[in-house]
Amino acid sequence: MNKTKNGGYAEAQRVAADPKGVDAGAHFMDGDHAIAEGGLAAGCRFFAGYPITPSTETAERFAERAPEVGALFIQMEDEIASIAALIGAAWGGQKVMTVTCGPGFSLMVENLGLAAMTETPMVIANVQRGGPSTGMPTLTAQQDMMQAKWGPHGDNAIIALCPDSPQECFDLTVEAFNLSEFYRVPVIILTDETVGHMHEKVVIPPADQIPVVPRNNYKGPKEDFRPYQFDCQGGHPMTQAGDGYRFHITGLTHNERGYPAATAEQNKILLTHLIEKINGNADQIIRLDEDQIEGAEVVVVSYGITSRIAVKAMQDARKEGIKVGSLRLITIWPFCEKRIEEISSQVKAIVVAELNYGQMVREVERSAAGRCKVISVNSCGGAVHDPQEILDAIRRAAQ
Amino acid sequence: MSTLNDIAQFKQVSPMSGILRMERMPHIWCPGCGIGSEVNSFAEAIRRSGIDQDKLTVISGIGCTGRVAGYSNFDSIHTTHGRAIPVATGMHLANPKLKVVVFSGEGDLSGIGGNHLIHAARRNMDMVVICNNNFTYGMTGGQVTPTTPGGAIASTTPYGNYEYPFSLPFLADAAGATYVARWTSVHARNVTQAIEEALARKGFSFIEIISPCTTLYLRRNRLGDGVDWLQYFQENTVIKHGCDTRETAIDYQGKIVIGKFVDKQKPTYLESVDKRYVQVVGDDYQLYGKTVPEREAEEKAEQERIAARRAAALAEPEAGA
Numbered sequence: 001m002n003k004t005k006n007g008g009y010a011e012a013q014r015v016a017a018d019p020k021g022v023d024a025g026a027h028f029m030d031g032d033h034a035i036a037e038g039g040l041a042a043g044c045r046f047f048a049g050y051p052i053t054p055s056t057e058t059a060e061r062f063a064e065r066a067p068e069v070g071a072l073f074i075q076m077e078d079e080i081a082s083i084a085a086l087i088g089a090a091w092g093g094q095k096v097m098t099v100t101c102g103p104g105f106s107l108m109v110e111n112l113g114l115a116a117m118t119e120t121p122m123v124i125a126n127v128q129r130g131g132p133s134t135g136m137p138t139l140t141a142q143q144d145m146m147q148a149k150w151g152p153h154g155d156n157a158i159i160a161l162c163p164d165s166p167q168e169c170f171d172l173t174v175e176a177f178n179l180s181e182f183y184r185v186p187v188i189i190l191t192d193e194t195v196g197h198m199h200e201k202v203v204i205p206p207a208d209q210i211p212v213v214p215r216n217n218y219k220g221p222k223e224d225f226r227p228y229q230f231d232c233q234g235g236h237p238m239t240q241a242g243d244g245y246r247f248h249i250t251g252l253t254h255n256e257r258g259y260p261a262a263t264a265e266q267n268k269i270l271l272t273h274l275i276e277k278i279n280g281n282a283d284q285i286i287r288l289d290e291d292q293i294e295g296a297e298v299v300v301v302s303y304g305i306t307s308r309i310a311v312k313a314m315q316d317a318r319k320e321g322i323k324v325g326s327l328r329l330i331t332i333w334p335f336c337e338k339r340i341e342e343i344s345s346q347v348k349a350i351v352v353a354e355l356n357y358g359q360m361v362r363e364v365e366r367s368a369a370g371r372c373k374v375i376s377v378n379s380c381g382g383a384v385h386d387p388q389e390i391l392d393a394i395r396r397a398a399q
Numbered sequence: 400m401s402t403l404n405d406i407a408q409f410k411q412v413s414p415m416s417g418i419l420r421m422e423r424m425p426h427i428w429c430p431g432c433g434i435g436s437e438v439n440s441f442a443e444a445i446r447r448s449g450i451d452q453d454k455l456t457v458i459s460g461i462g463c464t465g466r467v468a469g470y471s472n473f474d475s476i477h478t479t480h481g482r483a484i485p486v487a488t489g490m491h492l493a494n495p496k497l498k499v500v501v502f503s504g505e506g507d508l509s510g511i512g513g514n515h516l517i518h519a520a521r522r523n524m525d526m527v528v529i530c531n532n533n534f535t536y537g538m539t540g541g542q543v544t545p546t547t548p549g550g551a552i553a554s555t556t557p558y559g560n561y562e563y564p565f566s567l568p569f570l571a572d573a574a575g576a577t578y579v580a581r582w583t584s585v586h587a588r589n590v591t592q593a594i595e596e597a598l599a600r601k602g603f604s605f606i607e608i609i610s611p612c613t614t615l616y617l618r619r620n621r622l623g624d625g626v627d628w629l630q631y632f633q634e635n636t637v638i639k640h641g642c643d644t645r646e647t648a649i650d651y652q653g654k655i656v657i658g659k660f661v662d663k664q665k666p667t668y669l670e671s672v673d674k675r676y677v678q679v680v681g682d683d684y685q686l687y688g689k690t691v692p693e694r695e696a697e698e699k700a701e702q703e704r705i706a707a708r709r710a711a712a713l714a715e716p717e718a719g720a
Contacts, residue, residue: 045687046493048485067676070685072492076485077518084482084515085489088458091476092493094687114479241474241490242497244453248420248469250477259423260469260477 009284014211022207029202031169031195036061038173039097045071046094048085053137054193055127058099079104083111093240099125113152118249121180125189127196130381140193141381142355157278160188160333162303166200178213183234194305226256232276282334289328296325298397302353303329313390322398340367349373349397418442431625433584433610444594449709458487460507462538464531467502481512505532506544520574522668527597533612541615548651571605572644578604579661583632
């Protein structure tokens with residue numbers, strides 16, 4: 001599946017970032033601000049958003065930087081309009097982004113579906129807070145893991161990345177834009193209130209050391225123009241309004257010309273493409289951070305802020321002589337089912353720590369398929385775990 | 400036009416062939432529906448306007464009128480229900496050189512999309528919004544809309560509508576639209592002229608076109624067929640240019656006030672952004688790599704090309720004449 005006539009993601013054309021958007025140097029910065037800087041560095045010049053705690057600082061940073069960078073920021077009337085404006089602006093030729101959290105993301109899922117359906121590149125950051133509903137606006141959680149993937153109605157596939165530090169907020173936002181441009185898919189930065197509001201050192205490299213996948217606009221003959229190619233691969237050109245190709249895009253089931261063709265046969269062709277261009281290329285997309293998995297009897301699976309709590313628990317467990325390894329998911333969607341499958345046949349147990357009532361643990365259980373115990377360290381959010389909770393689970397797992 | 404052969408012939412000879420995607424014909428609209436004549440006026444207005452047709456983008460929502468984007472031979476987006484205006488906002492702001500037209504129905508624009516309508520008007524966002532108002536959600540089978548007159552039967556008001564309807568010109572005007580007009584689908588030349596005026600100006604333009612939905616609204620209310628309603632339009636419309644939009648409410652089968660109600664100048668959203676940012680950053684301020692004077696020079700040059708194309712277009716015979 002990874003062999004593609006367009007070349008894989010690793011071989012995608014990359015250019016140096018536009019220095020205008022790159023605030024190079026060492027900064028003391030929180031995750032929210034780092035997301036805005038990541039977007040600007042990646043070449044994003046259009047941001048439409050709506051204020052919501054704890055994500056607002058990203059919008060504020062972009063609004064402040066916009067005039068000096070030559071970008072445009074607009075505060076829309078709601079999150080529905082924000083993501084709708086991104087779709088228009090992406091087809092107008094810009095790299096685009098927005099930021100929100102749970103309640104706003106719930107409003108965005110309507111047009112997240114349209115963006116996935118029309119293969120529109122965009123980056124959406126969800127700085128998660130505790131829910132459901134208005135929940136705990138200023139307190140942390142990781143409760144939107146499943147919503148990120150299954151929020152829009154209908155089957156579809158997106159990419160979601162999960163930073164565990166302000167530095168990764170910057171790095172992964174650049175990566176998110178690159179993935180989004182190559183696969184023409186919405187990419188979600190799924191961070192949380194703690195990382196969003198945590199100040200740490202963030203090093204922004206000089207522009208020539210930030211590889212950026214540029215917008216690849218179709219330039220061929222008009223008669224050959226197709227806004228889509230349904231071959232289950234990425235790397236296809238976009239088009240932008242005004243170039244004379246007279247594209248049509250629709251949320252209806254469509255053919256490669258973009259015209260409505262709402263039949264079961266066409267839906268199979270379209271949907272297979274939308275899902276397999278991501279899932280079929282999961283090996284190229286997925287990034288994992290592994291530590292001491294070789295020879296481990298227990299592996300802790302975690303992501304985002306929880307992985308940093310898990311480090312302390314693992315250090316304590318190793319002092320007790322427990323062989324524990326760590327698998328940190330940087331990419332959470334598509335899910336790393338092959339790696340979990342491999343690990344599950346080597347270890348006694350997998351411990352899954354996450355700031356929700358048990359979401360990714362279901363994916364781990366599915367992938368482990370009974371080959372090892374899976375122990376969930378769940379939470380109702382509002383605060384990060386006490387490392388002791390994870391240590392206790394590691395001890396139980398090692399028994 | 401009853402055989403495929405006739406349709407093939409029609410596609411060849413139609414004066415709309417450059418402006419509509421003829422490969423998408425025949426369209427889905429019912430006999431007697433007003434949308435067809437509105438699209439005809441739209442096409443003629445584009446032809447006369449002299450605008451660069453490669454730089455025109457048509458964006459629609461969902462519903463019968465929502466299908467206009469798919470038949471328009473321009474860059475076009477068929478959005479989710481009610482979201483045409485914010486998508487158009489993004490398109491316009493991403494590339495201000497584009498001319499952005501939203502063509503959709505009243506349920507889409509003032510019901511589910513009502514919030515976007517008033518905010519785009521408030522911002523004086525540079526776009527043309529053409530609203531087909533047929534008092535009903537046609538595609539879903541004839542439900543009540545925000546403009547259905549009091550007393551009218553709809554499938555979800557089977558005993559008659561008991562809600563207060565919107566007057567869309569009043570709504571658009573109050574929200575800040577700088578061009579507001581209302582015509583009916585029988586006033587084809589006025590519709591053409593209104594769209595032409597809107598395409599030539601800057602700012603948020605709102606054109607409401609009252610139109611018959613023969614299959615649902617007319618049938619359910621026993622108001623005859625499309626021709627009967629064209630006659631109703633002929634006999635019951637009153638042209639009042641500059642009319643106070645508070646006086647434009649439509650009662651069931653009552654008089655319909657039509658005309659150009661608002662036509663005023665004020666800075667658009669983007670002009671306001673430019674002005675503010677030049678104050679902050681100085682004359683070096685650039686949007687997408689271009690200073691304000693550079694963009695103004697480009698626009699001036701384009702206006703000259705538009706004027707030349709328009710002069711040539713006006714020398715040709717009218718489409719359909």
